[in-house]
Amino acid sequence: MEDERLSVRKIVIAGVLSAIAILLGSTRLGFIPVPTPAANATIMHVPAIVGGVLEGWVVGGIVGTIFGLFSFIQAEVPMFKDPLVAILPRIFIGIAAFLGYRALRRLSAPWMLLFAAILLGLAAVFAYDVGQSSLWLAALVAVLSLAGIGVLVYLILKGESDVASLAVAAALGTMTNTGLVLGMGVLRGYMAPNVAWVVAVSHGIPEIIVAAIITVAVVVTWKRVETGRGEARM
C-alpha cells in the first residue's frame, strides 16, 4: 500500500473534517453566545485542532487552510475579507495543536504538573503585565487562568494526562487562531492594538474553554469508538 506523505486515511479525514468546518460555518452551530464584545465564540476552528491532534500537522494544516478559505469567501466584514487575515493565520491552527499534543502526550504525571506550574507562572506574569494598563482585565485574566489551570491539575491528578494534553492542544490551537488573526488585523490596519488586546483576552479565553471542552469530548469519544470496533486496517 503506497503511503506517501498523504495517505488515503489522511486525505479522507482531512476532507471530512473540512466538511465539518464548512458546515459549522454555514449553520448557527458554529457560534456560541458569550458575554464579550464580539458576542460569539466560534468553534469552526475545532476541526482543524482535531485534525492536527489525530492525524498530524499536514492534515491539521489542510483543514485550517480550507477553514480559512471558506471564512474568506463567507466574510461580510472588511477585516475578514482580507486573505492575509482570514486565510494565512488559519493554516497554523492545526500545526500548533499538533505540536502541543505531541509534546505533552509523552509526559508522565509529575512532568505534567511541572508544566502546569510553569503555565501558572506565565499566567501570573501576563496578568501582572496586563494589570499595568487595565486592572479589571488583569483580574479577569487571573481568575480565568486560575480556573483553567486548576482544571488541568485536577485532570492530571486524576490520572487523565491524555485529556489534559488534549485540552492544552485545543488551547494552543485557539490561541493561534485568535492571536494570529487579530495580529494580522492590527498589522493591516483594521483594529487599533489596544482594542485588539481587549478582544483577544476577553473573547479569547471563553473561546479557549469552549474549544477545549468540545475537542476533548470529540477525541475521547472517537478513541472509545475506534478501540471498541476493533477493526482491521489494511
Added chain:
Amino acid sequence: MEDFELLRYVTVGQYLPGDSLVHRLDPRTKLSVFLFLVLAVTFSTSYTANGILVTATLLLVLLAGVPLGYILGGLKPAVPLIVILAVLQLLFYGEAYTPYGLENRTLFQWGWIHVTNGSVQLVVVSMLRFVELLFLTSLLTNTTPLTDLTHGLEAMLRPFRRFGLPSHELSLVATIALRFVPLLAEQLEIIMKAQASRGADIAYGGRLGFVRTARQVAVLIVPLFVDAFRRAEDLILAMQARCYVGGRGRSSYVRLKFARVDAGAYLVGGLFSLAILALRNTFPV
C-alpha cells in the same frame, strides 16, 4: 433550536448558471486571474489604485452577468457591524498609520479620539478593498461550478508534483469536503431531531451560561464527528479495496480545454495586476 432544516443554509459559493464570457472561461484561467487580482488588491493602499481596481472589478462583474443586488444583498445583516467597525477605525487608529502620499495631518482630536488624514484613508481604502474582494470572490464562485474549480486547481498544481506537492491528493481533499457537506448537514438534522425527540432542549443558556451552551452544543457536535468518522472509515476502506494508489500516472475523464479567450484573459489580467503592483508606490495619492 426550532429550525431543523439546515440544508438550505449550506450554499458554498452559489453557482449562478449563465453564458457570459466569464462563464465560458477555463477554470484554471479564472483561478489564476482571481489570484493575480487578489494580490493586486491586497497590496494596494492608495486612493488611485483602489479607484481603478474597484471600477475594474465592477466592470468584470457586470460583464459576467452576476446581479449586483445578489452580491450586495447578502451583506444586509452585516451592515451595522461594518459601520461600527469603520467608525472605530476612523476614530482610534489615527496615530499609528502613515498615510500614502499625504502628510499625516490631524483633523480632529479629543481625548482618546484622534482622527487624521491617515485614518480617513485607512477607512476608505478598507471599504474599497472590501468591495473589490467581494466582487472578485463572486466572480470566481458564482460563475464556476465547484467541481470545475477543483479540476482546475489540480491541473494547476500538477507541475509541482516533481517538487513533492501531492496535487491530486489535495484536490481530492477538496472534492471530498464538498461532497460531504450536504451529507453531514442531513446527518446533523437527523441528530438534532433525535435529540429533540428525547427531550434534549438545545436552548442556549444565555450569554453567561456559555459553558452550559458549550456542553449542549457538544451533544450535537460529538455525534456529528463520530458519524463523520464512520463514513470516513467506510470511504477509506472502499478506496483501499479499489487499490487507490494516489495521483501518480493518473489521467482524468474531465478534460479542460484552453481556448483563445483564456490566453487573452491571462494576458490582460496578468499585465493589469502586474502594472498595479509595480506602480503601487508611484501613484499620486
